[in-house]
Amino acid sequence: xxxxxxxxxxxxxxxxxxxxxxxxxxxxxxxxxxxxxxxxxxxxxxxxxxxxxxxxxxxxxxxxxxxxxxxxxxxxxxxxxxxxxxxxxxxxxxxxxxxxxxxxxxxxxxxxxxxxxxxxxxxxxxxxxxxxxxxxxxxxxxxxxxxxxxxxxxxxxxxxxxxxxxxxxxxxxxxxxxxxxxxxxxxxxxxxxxxxxxxxxxxxxxxxxxxxxxxxxxxxxxxxxxxxxxxxxxxxxxxxxxxxxxxxxxxxxxxxxxxxxxxxxxxxxxxxxxxxxxxxxxxxxxxxxxxxxxxxxxxxxxxxxxxxxxxxxxxxxxxxxxxxxxxxxxxxxxxxxxxxxxxxxxxxxxxxxxxxxxxxxxxxxxxxxxxxxxxxxxxxxxxxxxxxxxxxxxxxxxxxxxxxxxxxxxxxxxxxxxxxxxxxxxxxxxxxxxxxxxxxxxxxxxxxxxxxxxxxxxxxxxxxxxxxxxxxxxxxxxxxxxxxxxxxxxxxxxxxxxxxxxxxxxxxxxxxxxxxxxxxxxxxxxxxxxxxxxxxxxxxxxxxxxxxxxxxxxxxxxxxxxxxxxxxxxxxxxxxxxxxxxxxxxxxxxxxxxxxxxxxxxxxxxxxxxxxxxxxxxxxxxxxxxxxxxxxxxxxxxxxxxxxxxxxxxxxxxxxxxxxxxxxxxxxxxxxxxxxxxxxxxxxxxxxxxxxxxxxxxxxxxxxxxxxxxxxxxxxxxxxxxxxxxxxxxxxxxxxxxxxxxxxxxxxxxxxxxxxxxxxxxxxxx
Numbered sequence: 001x002x003x004x005x006x007x008x009x010x011x012x013x014x015x016x017x018x019x020x021x022x023x024x025x026x027x028x029x030x031x032x033x034x035x036x037x038x039x040x041x042x043x044x045x046x047x048x049x050x051x052x053x054x055x056x057x058x059x060x061x062x063x064x065x066x067x068x069x070x071x072x073x074x075x076x077x078x079x080x081x082x083x084x085x086x087x088x089x090x091x092x093x094x095x096x097x098x099x100x101x102x103x104x105x106x107x108x109x110x111x112x113x114x115x116x117x118x119x120x121x122x123x124x125x126x127x128x129x130x131x132x133x134x135x136x137x138x139x140x141x142x143x144x145x146x147x148x149x150x151x152x153x154x155x156x157x158x159x160x161x162x163x164x165x166x167x168x169x170x171x172x173x174x175x176x177x178x179x180x181x182x183x184x185x186x187x188x189x190x191x192x193x194x195x196x197x198x199x200x201x202x203x204x205x206x207x208x209x210x211x212x213x214x215x216x217x218x219x220x221x222x223x224x225x226x227x228x229x230x231x232x233x234x235x236x237x238x239x240x241x242x243x244x245x246x247x248x249x250x251x252x253x254x255x256x257x258x259x260x261x262x263x264x265x266x267x268x269x270x271x272x273x274x275x276x277x278x279x280x281x282x283x284x285x286x287x288x289x290x291x292x293x294x295x296x297x298x299x300x301x302x303x304x305x306x307x308x309x310x311x312x313x314x315x316x317x318x319x320x321x322x323x324x325x326x327x328x329x330x331x332x333x334x335x336x337x338x339x340x341x342x343x344x345x346x347x348x349x350x351x352x353x354x355x356x357x358x359x360x361x362x363x364x365x366x367x368x369x370x371x372x373x374x375x376x377x378x379x380x381x382x383x384x385x386x387x388x389x390x391x392x393x394x395x396x397x398x399x400x401x402x403x404x405x406x407x408x409x410x411x412x413x414x415x416x417x418x419x420x421x422x423x424x425x426x427x428x429x430x431x432x433x434x435x436x437x438x439x440x441x442x443x444x445x446x447x448x449x450x451x452x453x454x455x456x457x458x459x460x461x462x463x464x465x466x467x468x469x470x471x472x473x474x475x476x477x478x479x480x481x482x483x484x485x486x487x488x489x490x491x492x493x494x495x496x497x498x499x500x501x502x503x504x505x506x507x508x509x510x511x512x513x514x515x516x517x518x519x520x521x522x523x524x525x526x527x528x529x530x531x532x533x534x535x536x537x538x539x540x541x542x543x544x545x546x547x548x549x550x551x552x553x554x555x556x557x558x559x560x561x562x563x564x565x566x567x568x569x570x571x572x573x574x575x576x577x578x579x580x581x582x583x584x585x586x587x588x589x590x591x592x593x594x595x596x597x598x599x600x601x602x603x604x605x606x607x608x609x610x611x612x613x614x615x616x617x618x619x620x621x622x623x624x625x626x627x628x629x630x631x632x633x634x635x636x637x638x639x640x641x642x643x644x645x646x647x648x649x650x651x652x653x654x655x656x657x658x659x660x661x662x663x664x665x666x667x668x669x670x671x672x673x674x675x676x677x678x679x680x681x682x683x684x685x686x687x688x689x690x691x692x693x694x695x696x697x698x699x700x701x702x703x704x705x706x707x708x709x710x711x712x713x714x715x716x717x718x719x720x721x722x723x724x725x726x727x728x729x730x731x732x733x734x735x736x737x738x739x740x741x742x743x744x745x746x747x748x749x750x751x752x753x754x755x756x757x758x759x760x761x762x763x764x765x766x
Contacts, residue, residue, distance in 0.1 A: 066180045069096040073184055077191035083108075086192045093184050094167045097177040104169035105141045108188055125150045125182050127175070130168060137166070144168040148178060150185035163189035220293075220313040223306060224251050228267060231308055240293070240315060242286050251311065256283040256290065266297055270309060274299040284313075291317045333407040335385050336392030344406035344414055348465040351418050363426035365415040366455040366472035367395075367433060370484045372411035375448060377604060383445045391450070394436050398429075414469065423458050423489070430454040430487035438485060453479040454487035461490050477501065505561060508554055512563050516543050519574055520743035523752065524595070524714060527724050527735045532753060534593040534627070535582075536736065537575035538743050539567065564599045572596050572615050578746045580620035585750045591622040592753070595657060597629045609645055616652050627655040629680065632663075635670040643674075650675050657714075662702065671709055679706050681732075683717025690722040700730045707731060 073093035080086045087108050094106040126149045130141050141147060147168040165185035167174060174181070220240050223232035233246045241254060251267075252260040259282045269278050278297045283290055293313040300306040331343035339347070351362035369391070376384040388407070395405040395413060404416040415433070417426050437452045455475025462468040471490040478497065479488035511517065521535035541549040558564040579594035602608050616626055628649065634642070635658070646656060657678035662685055670676070681702060689696040699715075706713040715727050718737030727735060744752060 066097060069093055070180055070183055074187050077187050080191055080195055082195050083192050086188060086195055090165060090188050097180050098169045098173045102169055102173055103144060105144055107166040108163055108192060110163055125178055141168040146171040146174055148174045148181055150182045163192055222311040224309040224311055240286055254284055256285060259283050270297060270299045291315055292320050336389050336407050338392045339404060339406040341408050344416060345465045347404050347416055348468060351416060352459060352463055361420040361458055363417040363420050363456060363458045364468050364472040365426060365430055366476040367413040368453050368476045369411035370451040379445050383443055386443055387441055387448060387450060390441050391437060398432060398436050426456045430456050434485050434487060451485045455479055456487060457490040505557060508557055508563060511541060512566055515570060518542050521749045522736050522743045523741045524734060524736045525740045526733060528728055528733060532592055534595060535749060536595045537571055539571050559599060564601050565605050568599055568602045569611050572611060576615045576618045576621055576626060580618050582750055583622050584620055585753060591625050593625040593627050595627040595629055597659060600634045603634055603642060609648055612649060612654060613652060624653045627657050629657045629659040631659055635674060646674060676711060678712045678714060680714045680716055686715050686717050686723055689726055703730045703732045
């Protein structure tokens with residue numbers, strides 16, 4: 001259809017719409033111009049819309065055409081084999097972009113030859129009159145009005161220069177094709193550099209060119225003659241060796257003395273097999289100290305252009321340092337610097353292989369520190385890390401050079417003793433380790449004493465590294481069960497004992513949650529007349545799998561696992577409730593007190609003070625009839641919080657007793673600083689007083705000290721009348737033990753109170 005007919009057909013819709021509107025609406029029929037005006041406006045608007053769409057279609061066609069030109073130009077540039085081909089590709093692309101009938105020109109030049117280039121990198125362009133270009137370039141573009149200077153994104157990889165594309169022609173055409181020309185320039189520069197660096201293209205001044213490349217390389221290239229002397233060295237050799245000239249120097253003299261034999265072996269390998277490359281690592285002396293280099297050697301003596309051995313040296317000092325540091329972190333403990341578990345097991349494995357070939361014995365010592373958690377809780381983790389580091393240093397100083405000390409994690413260490421003659425050698429070392437670690441550690445926070453238990457296992461017990469370490473771990477459990485500062489040898493029965501211990505731990509978890517425990521009450525009496533003045537609450541576990549579980553088994557396990565806090569809270573809550581009922585049973589005037597043991601963990605518990613406050617408010621409990629017992633170790637680790645807790649308890653009317661007095665690191669200072677009411681003299685002091693005068697004198701001195709300080713003293717573990725009579729003569733008034741009664745149930749305690757006192761009044765507490 002001709003354009004005129006197409007236009008008339010397009011105007012039918014708006015004109016017809018206006019006529020229909022005129023006929024449909026009566027108010028529009030007169031005058032007639034009211035219908036002509038909308039019709040004319042509709043036609044004008046429709047024509048404008050058609051013209052806009054036609055322009056957009058034309059612009060889209062031009063953009064598609066430029067895109068096709070660029071795709072063809074990029075493909076041609078990628079296959080160009082010389083700079084001339086690159087220039088011809090650019091000229092053809094500029095002609096297609098500006099129009100073949102339009103006067104135009106194009107040049108591909110180094111950026112330095114074109115002044116006024118926009119600063120920075122990245123695609124940019126600048127439109128200039130041709131007469132403002134340098135005269136030589138303007139002459140090549142004579143007769144053209146304007147030039148568009150386009151810079152590429154990056155400089156060339158070899159020469160470091162950045163080429164620019166100059167496209168000349170009418171200014172309007174250049175502006176319209178500006179984006180396409182910038183894209184063409186971005187591909188033209190790299191294509192020119194690729195063409196220059198093609199290996200099959202001879203480079204003008206080739207030797208100078210490659211000398212320039214070598215001067216900027218960090219690797220050192222040496223050419224070694226038949227006499228093993230250096231005939232050529234690249235400029236980077238000065239940086240590596242610290243010399244301005246190394247030619248004429250024997251190759252072996254450039255490396256450290258301990259590596260010169262490696263150089264000789266490398267040269268001999270090239271002589272025996274000239275066709276292969278030889279790789280090695282050498283150490284060379286440089287201005288910054290010893291450097292490690294990766295050497296790659298190739299025999300090019302048959303090549304007439306080289307005529308020697310080519311040795312390429314790459315400095316890998318930093319890489320080797322990084323690899324060593326990563327290896328050290330992977331196999332060493334970050335706190336102590338000792339080998340970790342992985343490295344220890346690897347060395348145990350090598351020792352076991354050595355044992356299979358020869359007679360020496362390998363032994364493993366498992367070392368576990370005692371009460372290390374208390375150090376972290378009282379002094380902080382920073383002090384704990386300092387102690388661990390000091391422990392590692394003492395172990396390293398104690399061992400032989402052939403032995404290995406390692407940290408397994410937490411407060412556990414291990415020692416591998418190689419080439420032992422007999423198992424007794426490991427036992428002697430275990431005792432020596434215990435003595436060495438028992439010496440006090442001096443820290444900025446103060447002097448700290450840390451003891452340890454040691455388990456010993458030998459290759460007679462196992463031939464597997466993991467199992468051997470496990471055997472030593474089982475032995476240390478046995479040592480710690482026997483007490484502090486003990487060592488133990490592994491015996492096969494330990495597996496059964498440890499299994500039973502794990503089973504007991506699982507059952508303890510269930511017993512705590514189900515409250516399967518019971519309370520027994522040990523009477524505290526006035527030993528002069530046998531009258532009960534109070535009771536000590538004792539926890540019992542009567543429903544074990546094989547009968548009652550002794551307190552000596554489950555109490556330490558509860559301390560170790562952290563269950564002692566809920567267990568202690570249960571004992572306190574039920575003991576005061578039972579005592580309130582006993583006080584009502586005993587009658588008027590008699591108010592026996594209840595004494596409850598409190599572990600060190602409970603004193604650190606944030607809820608402990610609130611639990612005691614609720615206990616003293618138990619209905620029916622006489623004021624001042626609750627006594628809490630703590631050990632000397634708690635008082636020795638004194639802090640402000642412990643001071644506040646004890647003084648708050650005193651304000652509640654709670655009495656404070658020191659249990660097992662004299663068995664720990666006793667200090668008379670806490671008797672002065674803390675508001676202590678009672679000292680409980682340990683059973684070990686009472687056992688031998690009838691037979692040992694010195695022991696009796698010591699007990700008498702403690703009784704006199706307590707009386708002088710105004711403290712009540714209670715003797716524990718009285719089982720014989722002679723012990724009772726001697727204590728009475730010393731002035732010790734109160735005691736407890738099997739001589740008076742064994743631990744009783746609450747019902748038996750009520751009967752004992754009624755039987756002995758008939759509900760009458762008893763002696764008042766001090």
